[in-house]
Amino acid sequence: MAAWLVRRLAASIAIVWAVATLTFFVIHLARGSPFLPEQSQHTDLATLDRLRREWGLDRPLPEQYVLYLRNLVRGDLGESFGLRRPVADALADAIPHTFTLAFAALLIDFAVGLALGIYQAVRERGVGDIVLGNAALFVNSMPTFWLGLVLLLVFAQRLHWFPVGGPSDPVLCPRVDSLPCLLDFAWHLTLPALTLGLVGAAGTARYQRAAMLEVIRQDYVRTARAKGLRERRVLLVHALRNALLPFITLVGLTFPFLLTGAVLVEWVYAWPGMGRLAVTAILQRDYYVVTGAALVTSAMVVLGNLIADVLYAVADPRIRVRGA
Amino acid sequence: MPTTRLARPLAALAALAALAGLILVAGCERPVGCTGEYCGTIVIASGGEPDILLPPVSEFSITRDVTDQLFLKLADLGPSGNTIGDEDFQPQLAERWEWDAPTTLVFHLDPRARWQDGQAVTAADVAFTYDAYTDSLVNSSFRSSLRHIAAVTTRDSLTVVFRFRQRYPEMFYDAVYHLRILPAHLLREIPRNQWRSAALGRAPVGDGPYRFVAWKAGESIELAADSTFFLGRPHLRRVIWRFTPDQQVAVTQVIAGDADAVEVLVSPDNVQRARADTNLATYPYKGSAYGYVGFNLAMPGDTTKPHPLFGDRDLRRALVMGTDRERLLRNVFGEFAKVPPGPLSQLWWIWDPEIRELPYDSGQAARLLTRTGWTDSDGDGIRDKDGHPLAFRLLLPTTSAIRRQYARLLQEQFRIAGVDVQLDEVDFSLFNERARAGRFDALLNVWNTDPTPSSGFPQTWTPAGFGRSNYGHYDNPDVDRLVDQAVASAANRDQARRAWRAAVETLNRDAPGIFLFATANVAAVHKRIVGVTIRPDSWLALLRTWRIPPDRLTDRDRVER
Numbered sequence: 001m002a003a004w005l006v007r008r009l010a011a012s013i014a015i016v017w018a019v020a021t022l023t024f025f026v027i028h029l030a031r032g033s034p035f036l037p038e039q040s041q042h043t044d045l046a047t048l049d050r051l052r053r054e055w056g057l058d059r060p061l062p063e064q065y066v067l068y069l070r071n072l073v074r075g076d077l078g079e080s081f082g083l084r085r086p087v088a089d090a091l092a093d094a095i096p097h098t099f100t101l102a103f104a105a106l107l108i109d110f111a112v113g114l115a116l117g118i119y120q121a122v123r124e125r126g127v128g129d130i131v132l133g134n135a136a137l138f139v140n141s142m143p144t145f146w147l148g149l150v151l152l153l154v155f156a157q158r159l160h161w162f163p164v165g166g167p168s169d170p171v172l173c174p175r176v177d178s179l180p181c182l183l184d185f186a187w188h189l190t191l192p193a194l195t196l197g198l199v200g201a202a203g204t205a206r207y208q209r210a211a212m213l214e215v216i217r218q219d220y221v222r223t224a225r226a227k228g229l230r231e232r233r234v235l236l237v238h239a240l241r242n243a244l245l246p247f248i249t250l251v252g253l254t255f256p257f258l259l260t261g262a263v264l265v266e267w268v269y270a271w272p273g274m275g276r277l278a279v280t281a282i283l284q285r286d287y288y289v290v291t292g293a294a295l296v297t298s299a300m301v302v303l304g305n306l307i308a309d310v311l312y313a314v315a316d317p318r319i320r321v322r323g324a
Numbered sequence: 325m326p327t328t329r330l331a332r333p334l335a336a337l338a339a340l341a342a343l344a345g346l347i348l349v350a351g352c353e354r355p356v357g358c359t360g361e362y363c364g365t366i367v368i369a370s371g372g373e374p375d376i377l378l379p380p381v382s383e384f385s386i387t388r389d390v391t392d393q394l395f396l397k398l399a400d401l402g403p404s405g406n407t408i409g410d411e412d413f414q415p416q417l418a419e420r421w422e423w424d425a426p427t428t429l430v431f432h433l434d435p436r437a438r439w440q441d442g443q444a445v446t447a448a449d450v451a452f453t454y455d456a457y458t459d460s461l462v463n464s465s466f467r468s469s470l471r472h473i474a475a476v477t478t479r480d481s482l483t484v485v486f487r488f489r490q491r492y493p494e495m496f497y498d499a500v501y502h503l504r505i506l507p508a509h510l511l512r513e514i515p516r517n518q519w520r521s522a523a524l525g526r527a528p529v530g531d532g533p534y535r536f537v538a539w540k541a542g543e544s545i546e547l548a549a550d551s552t553f554f555l556g557r558p559h560l561r562r563v564i565w566r567f568t569p570d571q572q573v574a575v576t577q578v579i580a581g582d583a584d585a586v587e588v589l590v591s592p593d594n595v596q597r598a599r600a601d602t603n604l605a606t607y608p609y610k611g612s613a614y615g616y617v618g619f620n621l622a623m624p625g626d627t628t629k630p631h632p633l634f635g636d637r638d639l640r641r642a643l644v645m646g647t648d649r650e651r652l653l654r655n656v657f658g659e660f661a662k663v664p665p666g667p668l669s670q671l672w673w674i675w676d677p678e679i680r681e682l683p684y685d686s687g688q689a690a691r692l693l694t695r696t697g698w699t700d701s702d703g704d705g706i707r708d709k710d711g712h713p714l715a716f717r718l719l720l721p722t723t724s725a726i727r728r729q730y731a732r733l734l735q736e737q738f739r740i741a742g743v744d745v746q747l748d749e750v751d752f753s754l755f756n757e758r759a760r761a762g763r764f765d766a767l768l769n770v771w772n773t774d775p776t777p778s779s780g781f782p783q784t785w786t787p788a789g790f791g792r793s794n795y796g797h798y799d800n801p802d803v804d805r806l807v808d809q810a811v812a813s814a815a816n817r818d819q820a821r822r823a824w825r826a827a828v829e830t831l832n833r834d835a836p837g838i839f840l841f842a843t844a845n846v847a848a849v850h851k852r853i854v855g856v857t858i859r860p861d862s863w864l865a866l867l868r869t870w871r872i873p874p875d876r877l878t879d880r881d882r883v884e885r
Contacts, residue, residue: 031754031757032750032751032753032754032756032757033753033756033757034753036752036753036756036757036760044760044791044792045760045761045791045792046791047463048760050463051463054517079521082375083375083541084375084376084381084520084521084525085521085526090541093540093541093542094541094542097542152576156580157576157579157580160580160581163580163582164573164576164577164580164582165568165573165576165577165582166543166544166566166568166577166582167543168543170367170543170544170546170564170566171365171367171562171564171880171883172880172883174538174540174544174546174885267569268573270566270567270568270569270573270577272540272541272542272543272567273542276542276569277542279569280569283723283751283752283753284752284753285753
């Protein structure tokens with residue numbers, strides 16, 4: 001197990017490095033200048049050249065890459081051209097917002113997805129199963145940003161049940177330092193988290209339905225019923241526990257989806273997370289913010305998958321990791 | 325058991341209702357202590373975020389909006405917007421000024437002015453500021469606007485002297501409009517090439533009506549009124565900017581009631597929505613932008629040679645005359661813009677609908693194209709000459725919905741005239757880079773202008789702007805001479821106006837571009853806020869005088885934190 005873990009860790013680091021390297025070269029090779037943001041009107045070509053020299057962008061790309069790696073090893077992600085601050089600071093501000101959004105969406109995804117999946121499995125081929133199955137397919141087919149716009153239009157703009165964007169009320173709750181402000185934060189989080197969570201939940205429900213159906217046809221479930229156990233106990237204790245095993249893998253798979261989905265959701269809901277930061281940086285050719293965001297995202301995804309694999313190996317005694 | 329089955333969903337609903345109630349109660353539990361004239365809070369939705377709150381190193385208009393509340397100028401434009409002479413300017417840091425000589429301007433600072441850390445504002449701060457704005461290391465975009473000022477020196481701690489290289493109508497404007505006076509004692513030790521990321525730029529100390537409170541990256545900036553401000557306590561005690569990814573989201577926040585004000589409503593649809601909202605008041609004001617199709621008169625990649633199509637003046641004139649600009653404008657802007665009589669924004673005092681320009685005359689345009697050899701010889705609907713189709717690519721940024729709309733309408737109008745236009749839609753960074761490098765046939769560009777044509781016009785339509793903002797390499801010595809005459813030699817406003825008019829008419833005859841629209845803006849502000857006066861060149865310049873009467877204060881205005 002330890003050797004396997006070491007190998008997985010090494011592979012994870014290699015993947016993160018590969019993603020960062022690829023992003024570094026792709027964004028540097030993309031045409032456009034980081035010194036010409038949208039509102040830049042009168043910057044002349046001589047100034048552009050001077051800025052390129054000052055920031056070391058006139059050096060050969062491999063040399064810039066080596067310098068970037070050297071700084072990275074020292075924990076320096078570089079400085080943002082557009083934000084006028086260290087990339088690490090900008091990411092440190094944004095990451096908690098993205099994490100909170102992803103975590104809330106994950107909760108919705110699993111809570112709704114599990115409940116629907118179990119319900120559908122129990123009522124296999126019944127009206128409820130068919131209606132929910134098609135509804136889940138419909139939601140799962142929706143682009144995240146589109147669902148976001150629909151929820152925003154209906155629940156924020158028309159019904160005024162929720163705010164249209166931002167993480168908190170800047171007048172009443174400039175900081176989340178009290179229960180009312182925590183609730184205000186939850187209120188602002190609801191629509192973005194629902195947008196992200198519901199699309200995932202639709203997929204989770206289909207996955208869970210299949211897993212549950214497979215389990216409830218097993219002999220031990222039939223035996224449990226034959227012993228006269230109540231149906232609820234049979235389903236929730238005997239069947240669900242085993243049907244949840246593949247679910248652990250799903251956690252690892254869902255995390256990248258949530259992070260990538262968050263990019264668009266953060267834009268739609270003016271959520272100040274890493275996705276919005278990265279999109280703005282890409283449009284402005286803010287090289288080090290883009291590379292930093294890719295680095296952090298890939299690290300989180302790899303870590304999420306690693307944890308899922310470890311949990312899976314620990315949870316299922318039938319699984320023997322080769323080399324463990 | 326139906327009762328049991330219903331009990332759980334009902335319990336869940338009750339829990340949700342309790343949570344919602346808790347949120348509401350929690351919102352109401354805040355202490356609401358402030359009463360009277362100085363309690364208002366305004367939340368301004370913005371489609372962008374400042375890069376840094378240090379005026380010389382930022383070009384963003386949102387930065388200007390925020391820093392104008394923090395840093396004072398020596399004097400500012402008056403309500404007339406007149407930039408010529410000094411009679412229409414209003415004192416800010418300078419309580420008065422006089423001309424010692426035709427090229428020597430003396431300012432006397434208000435002795436009551438203080439930096440918010442308690443230090444007095446002195447003449448040395450002014451001299452330091454001028455030095456910083458003109459330093460290439462700081463690279464201020466206003467540097468070229470200060471080129472006629474030879475020196476700024478101090479006479480005593482409250483007297484500062486500006487010496488100009490020559491006499492011209494807008495000397496005073498140049499001295500005061502761009503310089504936000506900076507705290508020398510806080511900036512002197514910071515190397516100038518590091519100002520772009522200086523810590524002071526994220527937590528500035530100013531001398532204006534508001535002081536900095538907090539900046540939450542990606543979310544908001546908050547300022548609080550300086551109750552001791554020497555020119556009068558601001559009525560709104562708290563100003564908060566909420567940042568959104570784009571202007572449309574900002575408008576949505578205001579219409580949904582999450583924010584109180586937005587600078588521009590962007591589209592006619594939004595204006596209708598805002599007007600239908602009983603909580604919002606709309607404020608039309610002159611726009612500072614104009615948009616146009618700019619022809620590249622030089623060969624892309626080699627500016628020494630003429631462009632194979634647009635080097636031909638007759639072809640350019642035919643394309644201008646073949647464009648129904650009024651119809652395009654009605655389709656895109658409705659009533660919220662005007663067709664400009666040249667490269668002019670409505671904000672400029674030289675705006676004059678009587679300026680002569682090429683008329684819309686599709687018949688004459690077609691005849692001109694035929695006369696210059698562009699005919700549809702193969703019957704494919706596209707004119708051609710010597711085997712080459714009359715075709716070009718139009719560069720535009722993907723992020724501008726207005727320009728994308730215009731591009732498609734233009735493409736259709738040109739197709740009917742036998743001209744094939746392909747659209748090059750690229751993101752803004754690439755658009756800017758290609759425009760500056762001259763790598764385009766034609767481009768759909770928008771300029772946001774200063775209150776006066778004196779700086780922007782020469783930079784965009786004379787050789788002074790080569791490598792900068794004269795993307796199309798337009799060059800006509802007659803225009804240059806007339807612009808020089810208008811900017812530098814005119815003795816009075818009428819003479820300057822005549823020179824400007826002659827310059828614009830000469831330029832129009834050359835047709836270096838199709839001047840499509842000059843914007844008229846509409847802002848939306850919550851109705852509880854009164855005394856709203858918008859100065860077109862800087863919509864929040866008079867924010868200090870906006871107020872909320874005590875009987876219209878909401879709990880959010882009164883809340884103490």
